[in-house]
Amino acid sequence: MPEDELSRSSHSNPGKNLVNGIKTNPASNTPKSSLSVPMGPPVYVDLAYIPNHCSGKNTDPEFFKRVRASYYVVSGNDAANGEPSRAVLDALLEGKSQWGENLQVTLIPTHDTEVTREWYQQTHEKQQELNIMVLASSSTVVMQDESFPACKIEF
Numbered sequence: 001m002p003e004d005e006l007s008r009s010s011h012s013n014p015g016k017n018l019v020n021g022i023k024t025n026p027a028s029n030t031p032k033s034s035l036s037v038p039m040g041p042p043v044y045v046d047l048a049y050i051p052n053h054c055s056g057k058n059t060d061p062e063f064f065k066r067v068r069a070s071y072y073v074v075s076g077n078d079a080a081n082g083e084p085s086r087a088v089l090d091a092l093l094e095g096k097s098q099w100g101e102n103l104q105v106t107l108i109p110t111h112d113t114e115v116t117r118e119w120y121q122q123t124h125e126k127q128q129e130l131n132i133m134v135l136a137s138s139s140t141v142v143m144q145d146e147s148f149p150a151c152k153i154e155f
Contacts, residue, residue, distance in 0.1 A: 040066075042065065042066050042067070042068050042099075043066060043067055043068065044068050044069075045067065045068070045069045045070075046069065046070050046071065047069060047070070047071045047072075047073065048067050048069035048071070048072050048073070049072075049073045049075070050072055050073065050074050050075070050084075050088060051063075059085075059088045059091060060087075060088075060091050061091040061094040061095040061098075062095070063091065063095065064091055064092050064094070064095025064096055065095040065098055065099075068099060068103070069105065070103070070104065070105065070106065071105075071106045071107075071108055072092065072105065072106075072107050072108065073108045073110065074088075074089070074107060074108065074109045074110065074116070075110045075111070076110075076111065076113070077110075077111035077113055084109070084111075084113060084115055084116060085115075086115050086118075086119055089115075089116070089119045089123075090119070090123075092105075092107065092132070093123060093126055093127070093130060093132070096130045096132060097130060102130070102131045103131065104131050104133065105130070105131065105132045105133070106132075106133045106134075106135050107132060107133070107134045107135065108135045109134070109135075109136075112136075116134075120134050
């Protein structure tokens, strides 16, 4: 391809080789773990939704080291697909243990699952040590023929 054509094609789609805002090599189809993500300071947010219904496919301890939230929402109610993932819940403990500060974290599961219950019971002491509270909702929202648990979060 001539240089001027190459130049035009790269300018026509400026985000073409970006994954989550990070430049990638289009010639390689490497998994996320080998992407070169520049290290930087952690990001502090009030609320973070754990990606992909708390599946282990996209979330690891590095996520929790870098995305520091007061509240993490854990979705997922499909044990057959590994949702929520025990590995992701364990990654929260591992990531939070490396923060160097004991900020209060609240974990909000959207469903009461066997995985979440077992994790809670087996790691309760570690959760207390790391200042992690798991919020169980006792409120229910009823809409027409449907009802679901509800949480109220105040900032």
